[in-house]
Amino acid sequence: MADRAAAVLTEEISSGRWPVGSKLPTEVALVEQLGVSRTVVREAISMLRNAGLVESRQGSGVFVLKPQTAPLDLSVDESFSPGIKAKVLQIVEVRRAVEAEAAGLAAERADEADLAGIGEALAAIDAAVEAGGDGVDEDLAFHRAIADASGNPVLAETVRYLGEVMRTGIQVTRANEARREDFVEQVRDEHAAIAAAIRARDPRAASEAARTHLVGADRRLQDADDRFWARASDPTA
Incomplete structure (x- = not known):
């Protein structure tokens, strides 16, 4: 579930709906948007952070970073x-x-x-x-x-x-x-x-x-x- 949530969030970023420098919705809002638990949202955000797509700023929230290189795709495609x-x-x-x-x-x-x-x-x-x-x-x-x-x-x-x-x-x-x-x-x-x-x-x-x-x-x-x-x-x- 965290993998799928991270994929949705990544698409929001790559599509430009969340541009560089923008702040991600709150954890509560993401729980409602994705229909998953807070734990899953936190794991998904952690995946995005590890991929260099976002950064957490203490007391401010999570913000979209400018991509330096294309993230390394090590995910597993479960569709085939x-x-x-x-x-x-x-x-x-x-x-x-x-x-x-x-x-x-x-x-x-x-x-x-x-x-x-x-x-x-x-x-x-x-x-x-x-x-x-x-x-x-x-x-x-x-x-x-x-x-x-x-x-x-x-x-x-x-x-x-x-x-x-x-x-x-x-x-x-x-x-x-x-x-x-x-x-x-x-x-x-x-x-x-x-x-x-x-x-x-x-x-x-x-x-x-x-x-x-x-x-x-x-x-x-x-x-x-x-x-x-x-x-x-x-x-x-």
């Missing part, structure tokens, strides 16, 4: 199942490059607080799944904790940005993994291996563990049948 499959697999390739580097740097630079945060984020994934959730937010938080531990704020912000704009793709990835218990166990083991290598201060092993995790995600997605991708392309089905 072959399209969604190709895009999700491309997202996995991007994650493999970025998150492998983040894990390696985290193994070199993480302090005790960072290690504790990674451990807590890892445990939160299992807790969310056991409670019947999809674990998407917790999965994102785990990888953000690793990126934060890299000691590179630019890399951390990149992982945070990618997580927001690629949320739908990660949802599809986790939905696929939830289909089979062996997939669930593989993902749990892969996450644990990344965390263990970081705790062991082994950059090469940490990078390799992160890369192995994303290679596994690719393999598991390739295993999904057409019925899965049809459901992924139509979440209401």
Whole structure:
């Protein structure tokens, strides 16, 4: 829902209905306009902010920025199942490059607080799944904790940005993994291996563990049948 709300708001900006320098409607007005909750509106605004389309000014509101370059389109088109499959697999390739580097740097630079945060984020994934959730937010938080531990704020912000704009793709990835218990166990083991290598201060092993995790995600997605991708392309089905 946040993806769709962000798409509507982006269209309002790109069409010129909200010109550069203009102030976006209030949160209450956007809730009424979009027919969604305040949480969804806030997530959508966050996506626009990460894409460089708007900025928040304390005490004043949210304002449209002059575009510097065309925003990078990492969203997933849910209207066509072959399209969604190709895009999700491309997202996995991007994650493999970025998150492998983040894990390696985290193994070199993480302090005790960072290690504790990674451990807590890892445990939160299992807790969310056991409670019947999809674990998407917790999965994102785990990888953000690793990126934060890299000691590179630019890399951390990149992982945070990618997580927001690629949320739908990660949802599809986790939905696929939830289909089979062996997939669930593989993902749990892969996450644990990344965390263990970081705790062991082994950059090469940490990078390799992160890369192995994303290679596994690719393999598991390739295993999904057409019925899965049809459901992924139509979440209401």
